Amino acid sequence: MIISVASGKGGTGKTTVAVNLALSLNNVQLLDxxxxxxxxxxxxxxxxxxxxxxxxxxxxxxxxxxxxxGRCKEVCAYNAIAVTNKKVLIFPELCHGCGSCxxxxxxxxxxxxxxxIGVVEIGEKDGIEFVHGKLNIGKxxxxxxxxxxxxxxxxxxxxxxxxxxxxxxxxxxxIKDTDFVILVTEPTPFGxxxxxLAVEVVRKLKIPFGVIINRSSLGDKKTDKYCAKxxxxxxxxxxxxxxxxxxxxxxxxxxxxxxxxxxxxLRLFKEIKxxxxx
Amino acid sequence: xKEIVIISGKGGTGKTVIAGAFAALVKNKVIADCDVDAADLHLxxxxxxxxxxxxxxxxxxxxxxxxxxxxGTCSTVCRFxxxxxxxxxxxxxxxxxxxxxxxxxxxxxEMKLNISGKWFISQTRLGPLxxxxxxxxxxNSGKLVSLVRKKAKEIAEDKKYKWVIIDGSPGIGCPVIxxxxxxxxAVVVIEPTLSGLHDAERVIDVTRHFNIPVKVIINxxxxxxxxxxxxENWSEGRxxxxxxxxxxxxxxxxxxxxxxxIIEYSSNKVTRSLSDIWGQLxxxxxx
Numbered sequence: 001m002i003i004s005v006a007s008g009k010g011g012t013g014k015t016t017v018a019v020n021l022a023l024s025l026n027n028v029q030l031l032d033x034x035x036x037x038x039x040x041x042x043x044x045x046x047x048x049x050x051x052x053x054x055x056x057x058x059x060x061x062x063x064x065x066x067x068x069x070g071r072c073k074e075v076c077a078y079n080a081i082a083v084t085n086k087k088v089l090i091f092p093e094l095c096h097g098c099g100s101c102x103x104x105x106x107x108x109x110x111x112x113x114x115x116x117i118g119v120v121e122i123g124e125k126d127g128i129e130f131v132h133g134k135l136n137i138g139k140x141x142x143x144x145x146x147x148x149x150x151x152x153x154x155x156x157x158x159x160x161x162x163x164x165x166x167x168x169x170x171x172x173x174x175i176k177d178t179d180f181v182i183l184v185t186e187p188t189p190f191g192x193x194x195x196x197l198a199v200e201v202v203r204k205l206k207i208p209f210g211v212i213i214n215r216s217s218l219g220d221k222k223t224d225k226y227c228a229k230x231x232x233x234x235x236x237x238x239x240x241x242x243x244x245x246x247x248x249x250x251x252x253x254x255x256x257x258x259x260x261x262x263x264x265x266l267r268l269f270k271e272i273k274x275x276x277x278x
Numbered sequence: 279x280k281e282i283v284i285i286s287g288k289g290g291t292g293k294t295v296i297a298g299a300f301a302a303l304v305k306n307k308v309i310a311d312c313d314v315d316a317a318d319l320h321l322x323x324x325x326x327x328x329x330x331x332x333x334x335x336x337x338x339x340x341x342x343x344x345x346x347x348x349x350g351t352c353s354t355v356c357r358f359x360x361x362x363x364x365x366x367x368x369x370x371x372x373x374x375x376x377x378x379x380x381x382x383x384x385x386x387x388e389m390k391l392n393i394s395g396k397w398f399i400s401q402t403r404l405g406p407l408x409x410x411x412x413x414x415x416x417x418n419s420g421k422l423v424s425l426v427r428k429k430a431k432e433i434a435e436d437k438k439y440k441w442v443i444i445d446g447s448p449g450i451g452c453p454v455i456x457x458x459x460x461x462x463x464a465v466v467v468i469e470p471t472l473s474g475l476h477d478a479e480r481v482i483d484v485t486r487h488f489n490i491p492v493k494v495i496i497n498x499x500x501x502x503x504x505x506x507x508x509x510e511n512w513s514e515g516r517x518x519x520x521x522x523x524x525x526x527x528x529x530x531x532x533x534x535x536x537x538x539x540i541i542e543y544s545s546n547k548v549t550r551s552l553s554d555i556w557g558q559l560x561x562x563x564x565x
Contacts, residue, residue, distance in 0.1 A: 009290065010316075011288060011448075036454075039473040096375060099377065100377040100380065103355065138455075138487040166316055166447065168412055168416060169416075170451065172370060190321060194316040197315075205370065205415070218528065248473075249469075249470060249472065251472040251473070
């Protein structure tokens, strides 16, 4: 089973839930798909055994073959190619690597070369298989790195995916084809607004989901009311405590210091299994 | 006119609360919410929307079954796994490159323009606001961010305002790069957690990669004094100016629930730090 942990709003506790759920289960993989700002490794402290660069194909012009016809510019949907005075100019940061320009060039003057945009690191800690991706500084496109992380999903294990915040392409790439989504929120107007956006996303993707309310003792009751009205199950509540905030701040896990939480995360997992088997 | 963007790398460190505070503290400014994925600043500003526009960007492929002969060229050329077994297109996976449409020998695939969001110009009690809502599961958030910034700048120029205050988004990728390009100062909000520091480090590397002036604020600094100290030392080592430190306060959560900026809601240590921070920033960017 593949469970993704998402939120809409940042900083609501996705990583906390993903890490502590992973630490409570056996035969588990944790895949951090927040490749812009991966944090799970801070808490798991895995020993990395492998590091694989992630490339995207970027076209390069062979000036000897190019006659400046401009066909490549015509077919490029991303304005990543300009042609001036029969000279072709390529803007790699706009290129999505679709391969169209190379295919349609009548003179065979474009060749794709690999450009590194990030890295996937694979490691292990106490039986947890750990994988994360890191987008290189200054690179725009997270989805290819996320796809590279997800290639490591093993169907023989429970895979837990730490999803980036937001509602756009990186989030979709991360939660697509997963079996269940946990949406972590906080009971504030910001948390609720972003939760409702995230709910729209998972509904659009038709993935079963439930909500965890983090820092449930700070804030108001509107998130509860929203969930009741929308018929969304609240899977777990984590009250605000300075102790938890402090454990988090130094990069430790809740289940290690507050063992009663291991029970809670196990119950959460059982509940998810029940929902997905319906 | 000067543009200031508030970013953090990590989400939930207090960007929007600080942007809201600046909105209340600063006169003659336009406010731009560039977290187009999950915009929240409007919840504090109660905007009266004056203009609402549709944002069209990018294309999605559609197969016309009538003309499709099932040759499969589309699925051979598509690199985004968007062509399903029956040769219809999964709109969520489609990146709109049009490769399939151009390569189809039967001309059976049409590219349709996406409506990928909306953007708004509003009046608020604290001044004009430009914000946006990216459609669910849509792409091109970077383009929408650039559009929001462009409109905010136009209003500021038109009214001869001195400042554009930009609320940024978490992360370091496309929307963040679009929100920092060419600004006069990026303010990075760091919380004293190892994750907060790790993420701030990466986003500061991005600002430096693009040669953007950058300064930092340590928010909720009393949640972990050791890490706050670490952030201070680290900032010094990297020649980063700390504009100020703000204590953790439940009053902040209450102000958000009341739909007010913290400056309007109360007067305490938090608001004093924020006005000192703005004073400092104003002094350094003026001139």
